Amino acid sequence: MTYLIEGLCPDGFAPLFALDDAGLAAINARRVTATADHGFPCRISLEDAKAGEELILLHHTSHDVETPYRSAYAIYVRPGVEAATYRDEPPPVFAGRPLALRAFDADGMLRTARLAGPGEADGAIRDLFEDEGIAYIDAHNAAHGCFAARIERDAA
Template sequence: MSYAITGLAPSSFSDLFTLSDADLAARNAMRVEVSAHPGFPCRISLEDAAIGETVILLHHVSHDAPTPYRSAYAIYVRDVGAAADYRDSLPPVMRGRALGLRAFDAKGMLRDARLAAPGQADAAIRGLFDNPAIAYIHAHNAAHGCFVAQVDRA
């Protein structure tokens, strides 16, 4: 089963980088200087930001479905021009991390889930997509719980 993992659209966040700290705070967001690598995974580039780089930490609705499984949490974004696009391979932010994989049907209802230790995500994704009822998968960092990326059938 082929799959695709795409970063979030940069246009959804580009205005945040022009805002003052006060305006960011009014949107439940903040500017952060990266102090460790890895540790600040960008949801647009699907790479960890470099030490010294500036990212925006914000509240993001990752699963905007009209179901009890609607979900939101904090994410980091960098000021980058293009969203990452991976086919049948994992982006850097999904390698070397334990991931929670939540598998949803076309109506946004949770149908299955897996915990993938580092090195196990590819097999877990393919296993979840063996079920034809699964429309997409949301990957989350297992420890912190934050959304990493959506995985779609390709």
């Protein structure tokens, strides 16, 4: 069994970086500067921004389904980065963070969930995918609740 984790497509976020602060505020987004090398996880590159890098903090619908499990929360994105792809390994943004792994069926209904401590993501993902009814897993940072990445079965 293999799995695939991809960063969000940057195309929909690129126009945000041309907006001024008032334009961002009008859509409930903010321009921020990372103050440390950890703690500003980019959902496109799936890496933490480095201190001094610019990001946009915005509201993002990560689980856009017509079920009670529709989900949205704040995420960070950086300009000029490409969507990362990780196969059979967690991305750097998972490192050192406890994760809440929410496993959904093909209809967007939650089947089960699991907490994974730092370093436990790979094993927890593989265990969850042992259930053939699980179509995908959404990873969230356990403490802050923000969406980290979607994990899908990889047919490759």
